[in-house]
Amino acid sequence: MSAPATAPAAAGHHEPSKFHFYIQVAMILSVVTGIEVVLVYLPLAKWFVVTTLLVLSAGKFMAVIFYFMHLRWDKVFCTILFFIGLVLAGGTMWALLHLFGADAAKPLTAAALEMARLAVA
Amino acid sequence: MSSHAATGHIDHHHDHTTSTGIPNKKLLWWAFLASDCMFFGALISTHMVYRLNPPPGNAVPTQVFNIELTSFSTFILLMSSLLMALAVNAIQRGNVKSTRTMLLGTMFFGCIFLGGQVYEFEHFVHAKHMTLSNSIFGSTFYTLTGTHGTHVAIGVLLLGMMYVRTFKPANGGGLFRNFAHLLTICVTFGVAFIWFVPGLIEVVYGLPIGDLLKRAAIPLAVGAAGLVSLFWLGRTSGPVEFGEKNAIDVEAIGLYWHFVDIVWIIIFTAVYLLEYL
Numbered sequence: 001m002s003a004p005a006t007a008p009a010a011a012g013h014h015e016p017s018k019f020h021f022y023i024q025v026a027m028i029l030s031v032v033t034g035i036e037v038v039l040v041y042l043p044l045a046k047w048f049v050v051t052t053l054l055v056l057s058a059g060k061f062m063a064v065i066f067y068f069m070h071l072r073w074d075k076v077f078c079t080i081l082f083f084i085g086l087v088l089a090g091g092t093m094w095a096l097l098h099l100f101g102a103d104a105a106k107p108l109t110a111a112a113l114e115m116a117r118l119a120v121a
Numbered sequence: 122m123s124s125h126a127a128t129g130h131i132d133h134h135h136d137h138t139t140s141t142g143i144p145n146k147k148l149l150w151w152a153f154l155a156s157d158c159m160f161f162g163a164l165i166s167t168h169m170v171y172r173l174n175p176p177p178g179n180a181v182p183t184q185v186f187n188i189e190l191t192s193f194s195t196f197i198l199l200m201s202s203l204l205m206a207l208a209v210n211a212i213q214r215g216n217v218k219s220t221r222t223m224l225l226g227t228m229f230f231g232c233i234f235l236g237g238q239v240y241e242f243e244h245f246v247h248a249k250h251m252t253l254s255n256s257i258f259g260s261t262f263y264t265l266t267g268t269h270g271t272h273v274a275i276g277v278l279l280l281g282m283m284y285v286r287t288f289k290p291a292n293g294g295g296l297f298r299n300f301a302h303l304l305t306i307c308v309t310f311g312v313a314f315i316w317f318v319p320g321l322i323e324v325v326y327g328l329p330i331g332d333l334l335k336r337a338a339i340p341l342a343v344g345a346a347g348l349v350s351l352f353w354l355g356r357t358s359g360p361v362e363f364g365e366k367n368a369i370d371v372e373a374i375g376l377y378w379h380f381v382d383i384v385w386i387i388i389f390t391a392v393y394l395l396e397y398l
Contacts, residue, residue, distance in 0.1 A: 026203035074143070
């Protein structure tokens with residue numbers, strides 16, 4: 001799969017058509033989605049499946065923003081602007097998952113809460 | 122863009138009339154999408170934090186989800202992204218007719234996705250007894266996927282407005298006709314995702330088609346009338362104002378549409394697929 005050449009089309013001022021290129025990208029994305037669904041049912045190690053799913057999703061994400069959303073052909077400022085939001089969102093997710101993943105952050109069950117209340121009393 | 126129009130050359134990616142070289146509309150949309158990333162980041166984090174430590178009595182996701190339907194919805198949304206990219210490609214080449222077809226296709230696929238979500242929510246509430254308030258999982262799931270669905274619905278409306286705009290006559294006027302056209306689109310696609318698509322999914326899962334026709338006869342009749350009106354209003358008579366110069370407008374709506382697709386790519390993996398491990 002290769003991006004279309006940037007030479008002017010026969011019509012003169014029109015941009016070159018990316019029709020077939022977009023079809024190719026969409027087909028690849030569909031196949032990757034199919035692989036993701038099949039992957040969760042395969043008897044593979046959990047760490048391997050999780051890593052593969054994350055990598056495939058990230059690949060699909062990047063394909064859509066760089067090809068369908070034209071970031072590849074746009075000024076780099078658009079990429080920087082979008083990635084500022086993306087990095088902030090990703091950082092927030094990472095921080096929250098680590099904060100609430102700690103043992104001390106686990107919610108107490110009703111029985112444990114009652115024991116804690118009695119201990120304080 | 123006016124300088125480009127004077128020379129007969131339209132550069133869709135760089136606008137030398139702005140200090141950044143990027144059209145203001147495009148810059149606005151990228152800034153908005155960057156902020157929307159943080160919004161969805163917070164919603165996805167909230168859902169995942171509660172999945173890390175599920176309280177007793179929480180719903181079991183794998184017993185609730187229907188992964189076949191969700192995978193189909195994901196495929197449909199990906200294909201809608203393809204049609205949106207083709208709509209932008211068509212208008213950049215000045216092909217208004219093809220742009221209209223692609224915009225309608227994108228809206229139709231968007232409605233299939235929304236219909237799938239309407240069916241899913243209805244099924245979860247009535248068959249699986251998972252409501253917005255009876256479990257933490259339900260609260261975070263409905264908030265996250267419902268917010269995404271609202272984004273898709275807004276996207277369909279924006280695409281409808283862009284579609285109607287392609288019919289604006291070059292000599293002005295046509296305001297009433299355009300308003301009627303937009304109203305018809307809202308009615309037709311509203312019926313499609315609230316009654317028609319969820320009904321078809323129920324038929325696939327065993328509901329007799331007669332029951333569907335009896336249950337939703339009036340909305341389906343209104344939708345059918347809307348569809349006929351849509352074809353009637355879609356006939357072109359004379360030159361239109363819309364053309365290659367509007368490529369940036371279609372591209373801006375396209376950015377939003379692709380964004381809802383990439384958010385779903387993350388939701389599909391984080392909320393649905395990881396539950397099956």
